[in-house]
Amino acid sequence: MNQEISDPAPRLEASPVRNFGLQLSSTPRGARLARLLATEQLRMWGVPAHPAELIVAELAANAVTHGRVSGRDFRLLLYVVxxxxxxxxxxxxxxxxxxPRHSADEAESESGRGLLLVDALADRWGVVPGPPPLKTVWAEVGAGPAGQRPVPPRQ
Structure with a gap:
């Protein structure tokens, strides 16, 4: 006699939370290392590097250019949920x-337009004030295979 035995409660496999963080010097070299190391970490996770590497580059460059305090580092954190x-x-x-600077502001300054790129590439982004003197600028993008990015929720 053949019997089928089924598990009464199907098991859901939880996707692991992956994270990567590092502290880097607030210098152009530190910003470049942030982009290179983030790109390598994404490759190791099997997560598409585009557009994340461009977002990391812009946010790190902003931290070095506008968030620099002599003798203090900036921190990069990547995580996938x-x-x-x-x-x-x-x-x-x-x-x-x-x-972010918009087209009317372009004549006044060469800086600030990188956030327009972040806004265009990220599904969502924002700023969280930290305990003084910190602030965190964050961005989220789909981490699935190219062409299979989830649709971001409307805000």
Whole structure:
């Protein structure tokens, strides 16, 4: 006699939370290392590097350019939960919040347009004030295979 035995409660496999963090010097070299090391970590996880590497590059460059305090580092944190990659860059200038520049502002300044790129590439992004003197600028993108990014929720 053949019997089928079924498990009364199907097991759900939890997707692991993957994270990677490091502290880097607030210098152009530190910003470059942030991009290179983040790209390598994403490759090791099997997560598409585009557009995350561009977002890391912009946020790290902003931390070095606008969030730099002599003798203080910035921190890069990447983590994947489910199908979402979150990128966080924390610097020590909580008093200087990022402000994207729009086309009318272009004539006044060469800086600030990198956040327009982050806004265009990320599903969501924002700023979280930390305990003084910190602030964290974060962005989220789909971490699934290219072309299978989840649709971000409307805010």
């Amino acid at each position: 489910g199908d979402t990659l979150r990128i966080e860059v924390t610097d020590t200038r909580g008093d200087r919040l990022p402000c």
